[in-house]
Amino acid sequence: MIFVVFKLFSKFKINTLQALVFNYLTACVCGVLFQKNAIDIGAITKYGWFPFALGLGVLFITVFNLMAITTQRSGLSVVSVATKMSVVIPIVFGLVYYKESLGVFKSIGIILALISVYLASIKTDGLKIKPSNFIFPVLVFLGSGIIDATIKFLEGEFVAENDIPIFSATIYGMAALIGVFFLMFQATKEKFRFHYKNIIGGIALGIPNYFSVYFLVQSLRSGILDSSGIFTINNVAIVMISTLLGILFFKEKLLLKNWIGIALAVLGILFIAFEKW
Secondary structure (H helix, E strand, C coil): CHHHHHHHHHHCCCCHHHHHHHHHHHHHHHHHHHCCCCCCHHHHCCCCCHHHHHHHHHHHHHHHHHHHHHHHHHCHHHHHHHHHHCCHHHHHHHHHHCCCCCCHHHHHHHHHHHHHHHHHHCCCCCCCCCHHHCHHHHHHHHHHHHHHHHHHHHHHHCCCHHHHHHHHHHHHHHHHHHHHHHHHHHHHHCCCCCCHHHHHHHHHHHHHHHHHHHHHHHHHCCCCCCHHHHHHHHHHHHHHHHHHHHHHHHCCCCCHHHHHHHHHHHHHHHHHHHHHC
């Protein structure tokens, strides 16, 4: 859903930064609304996860801006590969820190998944990155991976089951606050034009954005798979489904290697599932 909304941004000429701020505000409100327990604002700062949540909020909007820079300088394929290949970081974290198992089927599944991400994401003849721009996809890779690994760590060590909504709300609230500062800075440097369609775009993005984190945390707690399997399937499925949605709704044309990537994605998911059963 996030993929579809982002594609519609360009179609309706929505200001990405303005929509992004309202997206985080919307996601924050969703967290507050879905929190079952009574919310004591003063007590939030006493939670063990609070400083980490603030850091994640800063990372969220920083990585997004790095993704925008990478897209402008090196293309969409580069940022897509950097973002999805970052799944290596939470996979390694789960294997090392939590001593998760790594059987034959899971190993094959992870390898197939990484190959599939690369093949499905490349819509040109290859990745072309100028040496001077190489740092940006590297930072996107590291930032995205650290976000996922941190969410796994906090979910396992600090966040109570009933506090997932307010935990998410704190992350998005911090991201929104940073976004407001970005807008204020932008307004001092250039002409600032605000359109109400940016609010609508932000709301449309914010709702699935909130639930993407909410359901990721729930899936990590489900016990269906280890975190290394969950993160792999999550990232590969996003690439696979968003690619298919691109064909269905936006008439995108795929190269042969993109189809091979989708096929390998399915195989990777099956191998990881076989490891459990």
